[in-house]
Amino acid sequence: MAKKLDKVDVVVVGTGWAGGVVSAEMAKAGKKVVTLERGENANREDYIGVKDELRFDNRFEIMQNLKGDTVTSRNELDETALPVRTMKDFQLGVDVGGASVHWAGSTYRYWPYDFEIRSMTEERYGKDKIPEEMSIQDWGITYDELEPYYEKWEKTAGIGGEQDPLAPERKMEWPNPPMEETPPLKLFKDAAKELGLHPFQMASGNMSANYENPDGEKLNKCMYCSFCTRAGCDFSAKSDPLATVIPTALKHDNFELRTSSLARRVIYDKDSKKAEGILYTDLVTGEEYEQPADVVVLAAFAISNNRLLMLSDIGEQYDPKTRKGVIGRNFNGQYNSAFNGARGFFDDKKFNLYMGAGALGACLNDYQADNFDHSDLDFIGGGCIELRQYGFGAITSGQNIKGDTPTWGKEFKEESLKYAYSMLHVWYSACTLSYYHNYTDLDPTYKDEFGDPLLRVTYKFGDNERNIAKFGVERCHEILDAMGADHIEDDEVPDEFDHKYQGGHYTGGVIMGESSETSAVNNYLQMWDVDNLFVVGGSAFPQFGGHHPTPTIGALAYRASEGILKYLDDGGGQLVKEKKAAKA
């Protein structure tokens, strides 16, 4: 029997940017809030002095152990899904701070087009431009409406950047200057300019200067030590929830953080249509608890938000055959179609590629969103062309070989040593659009350690994904050519999703929108069906834009926080009136 605890104002599941922001905002507003985290009680000290490629990049030390649960994966509706068993194939965040602790730091706002993709595509190209099987839709919020929340998050996170020449003018300056320009980035920018493109220094969550955020949290200047992505920061110089919103929340006595606490169900009353709290298991003792609350916030990773709703039988499960139901609909993410480009090998140049930072990079948005004419193209949407200087360890650098080189043996060794610091990868991180046949539900076979079904992901590419990737590879090739690479290897565009969940960018399934027929939550991320249940995070994305997701998750978390406070202070109820006859 689960032990029932005292009721609080708000219970939050998850401590990443989504749960962290909500926790901090509730704590600041004086609400009694309990936040549950399945992982361990990590803090900034845990990452001091552990610059270890094998441990973090190859053994995924700070990713979620899959022993307890994972997803199952398949391409086709009639296929039997198999579990994704290893962390090499599935990298999820865990511990306090969640996936945000190991994010690289690249910081992009989505484009006005991203938020109104269906309306704006139909308006410019006509209805026939969108294939029938594509289930993309407007977000129910515009860029202009979301901008104040982007600003709020960027200030909290202390993002450093410069104005993208093609982007909408920012109302607020970036809180910090851009990061340093290094020789490979300069080479990239010069070449791109020569081609008439508009490169700029990528905005970064790696601190370009010492910074104190509006909540009084202090971040240090980045040392360019290279251990960002998949690692926690040695210096508190990467903006993450451990350095910002979690300490802010912890300053308030009305906030409580409970770690090793795995949320298993939303306690839900079907008659009143209210969420009553969270049932969770203490993973150290094995004991079960019920945490009642006036407002329940699911702010875990998209995978967990999807699964928790399904296990709790809340909302109507999406069915791809009837195309009815909303929970699990439009599951999406950046899979192997989303990072293709070209690799340039330089015979007479060596770059200090062991130095770097996760979001030390240059990029351009000439082929982003609807910034270029798609009339004669066989896809819609776009992506960002990037060159990064992450800073690579020797295991990674030791594998820079041209495509026709063997991956082991004498020739491998010779070539890999030759190009270890002479290969630059320019890639196009393209949007991935939603289709009726891509969704999540509960797996009929595989179970977690408690006997609950795993989440099953059904995902295959549409032509848009293959075509946009091919287009991107050609553009990256042109840039590398202008950069003077001696050999250029084009990435092979994959035919199909390969069940590798790397990169950690998975979204959808509990998507936002204008109508309860085609979305699960409104633009405060409040469920249409259950007005005291907010589902916050990438799970709300109706489709994936041509940029990484973090800033949009941060902005939506501030938007949701505002909604939760409205709900608590104004006597509840639906915060948004839905529009019927929604598109898509």
Place this chain on the structure above:
Amino acid sequence: MPENNSEKQFSRRDFLKTTGVATGGIIGGSLLGGLIGFNLDGDNKSGSGQGGDNSGSNGDNQADTLPIEDARTYISRQDDFKNLAAAADVIYPEDDNGPGATELGVPYFIDRQLYGHYGHNATDYRQGPFEPMKSDTHGRQERITRGEMMIIGLRKLTDVSQEEHDKKFHELEEDQMIDILKKFESGDVDTPGMRSEAFFGLLRDLVIEGVYSDPAYGGNRNMEGWKMIGYPGPRMGWENDIASEDFLELEPESLRDYQGGGVTYG
């Protein structure tokens, strides 16, 4: 990196010469097999020897820090370990750039990885049904652990070499070993409970990791892997050098340097 050649103070061949064990009988058809076998048989009088956990802090190349002086923690049969070392040296061979896998301690690195949580798949989803042959793209689906997979694969190497050459795998000529490894790589060998390419992929990845990971894990002895490639190891940061046009070539430092080493308390 030409300077690496001059820095390389010994090679497997040099070692054999200087310690006087380079007799034809021991070397036989396989230089490597003979070397490992020699040491496993306990006849190496080359020095006190330090394990991988003690080597590598300052990069001094002393004969007594040769990686062959160590102990296995997972693999029991000597033939399995000899096969592992022989295959590792084919995957990452000694050449003019510097030492090969065995000299870098890679077989011991792999042995320790197999002993630990990685070898026992402690962080993987392990519930059935298991269908290792069902999908080309779903990644690992084997019931067996990585450690078990390696043992099965290493023994299968000998099965195939016995069949084709009437010899143990580690006794073969290098070209013969390459041919057999290619068969495993392309999935052409029937191996129980797994695809042969899964075994080969694991072996290949572990070899590369052993060459280039921090010496704290038992490979990359004396940071010779890092010296060959020009990796300086983990440093406080590169704030002052990040915009430098020139490639900075530095003597590597390891986690032993970075974390300070030793324990003080109170």
